[in-house]
Amino acid sequence: MKKIIHDLLLAITPALLICACLSGCAGKSKRLPDVHIGSRIANGDILNAMSLRANQLSGLKSRVKLKLAIHDQAQPEIKGQVMWTRTHEGRLARVTGYGPFGVTVFDCLVGKRAFYLFIPSHKVVYVTSINDKLKNGKEVAYLIKEASWLLNPWGVAVTQDAEVVPCSGERGLKDYEPICISFSHQGETGWAEFDRQTLSPISLENPELKVLYNDPVLLGDCMLYPSKIWMKIKELDMEIKVTLKDIQPGLLNPEDPVFDPTPYLNQALRPLVVLLDSLRNVR
Numbered sequence: 001m002k003k004i005i006h007d008l009l010l011a012i013t014p015a016l017l018i019c020a021c022l023s024g025c026a027g028k029s030k031r032l033p034d035v036h037i038g039s040r041i042a043n044g045d046i047l048n049a050m051s052l053r054a055n056q057l058s059g060l061k062s063r064v065k066l067k068l069a070i071h072d073q074a075q076p077e078i079k080g081q082v083m084w085t086r087t088h089e090g091r092l093a094r095v096t097g098y099g100p101f102g103v104t105v106f107d108c109l110v111g112k113r114a115f116y117l118f119i120p121s122h123k124v125v126y127v128t129s130i131n132d133k134l135k136n137g138k139e140v141a142y143l144i145k146e147a148s149w150l151l152n153p154w155g156v157a158v159t160q161d162a163e164v165v166p167c168s169g170e171r172g173l174k175d176y177e178p179i180c181i182s183f184s185h186q187g188e189t190g191w192a193e194f195d196r197q198t199l200s201p202i203s204l205e206n207p208e209l210k211v212l213y214n215d216p217v218l219l220g221d222c223m224l225y226p227s228k229i230w231m232k233i234k235e236l237d238m239e240i241k242v243t244l245k246d247i248q249p250g251l252l253n254p255e256d257p258v259f260d261p262t263p264y265l266n267q268a269l270r271p272l273v274v275l276l277d278s279l280r281n282v283r
Contacts, residue, residue, distance in 0.1 A: 046164050046179055046196075050157030053199055053223065059085035061248045066097070067241040078105055082244075085252040085259070087112070091148075092259040109261060115140055116264040117272065125264045128272035135273070142186060149190075150211055150231065153201040156192050159183040167193060178202065200224045208234055219249055 066078040080097035092112065097105045107118040110130075117126040130141050149155055156162060160183070167180040179196040182189065190206035204211040213226035229242040252258065 046181070047157045047162060049199060050154045050181070050194075054152055054154035054158060056223065059250055059252050061252060063245040064095075065243040065245070067243075069239045071237050076100060080105075083252055083256075083258050085254055085256070087254045092254055094258050109259065109264060110144065111259065111261045114261070115144075115272065116261060117275075118264060118267065119275075122275075123268065124270050125267040126272040126275045127264070127269050132272075134276065138186075146185070149204060150209075150229065153192055153194075153204050153211075153213070154199070156181060156183040156190065156204070159185045165191075176202075198224050201226060210234065217247065219247065 084093040162183040193202040216224040
């Protein structure tokens with residue numbers, strides 16, 4: 001059980017920490033009205049429209065609920081809060097997760113130069129530089145970039161070799177007009193599907209991950225964003241259901257105390273690789 005819980009934390013934390021884009025729109029989220037917004041976008045304008053949407057988002061605060069399963073075995077629900085803001089140098093993000101009775105399960109921060117993961121049951125903060133490499137050869141920054149696509153799928157439009165491609169599947173079975181984009185990053189190819197008229201994300205997939213988006217809400221008056229996200233990490237046979245509630249865009253700035261690493265530095269520190277190695281050695 002200890003291995004399962006730890007694996008879950010390590011798998012979901014990067015994805016949530018880079019909630020890279022819930023909004024630059026003003027005001028709180030509202031349920032989607034029974035009308036489409038925007039007009040049909042031509043193929044030649046799709047990538048530009050996607051890029052604008054990806055860069056439009058600047059920061060947020062939202063409650064989050066996680067339901068997880070490994071090999072079809074459900075794990076205890078985790079509730080928490082995610083906060084994110086953009087800086088000139090990059091992004092700052094923080095996620096806190098709570099288990100039963102409001103007990104903190106994890107508290108983590110992507111700072112300007114480092115990634116911090118506090119697990120209270122360990123009484124330790126695990127830390128790694130953003131530029132460090134893990135044993136699989138990937139930089140932490142690369143993994144953060146990949147994770148950001150989960151919550152900012154429009155960002156795939158600015159990756160290497162992004163292009164509009166024909167969508168697979170039966171067009172007649174869909175109640176929207178799909179637009180599909182293929183992309184590559186560090187040699188890995190992926191695909192993403194959107195609603196052509198609203199640019200709402202429908203799905204995203206690469207060799208390691210599959211993501212489906214549902215129940216869009218209207219943020220301010222400028223964009224639709226899914227309030228429910230389902231993802232499957234193929235190698236781990238892990239499913240994660242994410243529900244976002246009370247999305248409040250644009251409330252935080254880089255100087256906000258929630259992004260201050262000092263509380264983490266006041267704890268006992270250990271390299272993140274120590275935790276990863278211990279998980280690999282558990283059978």
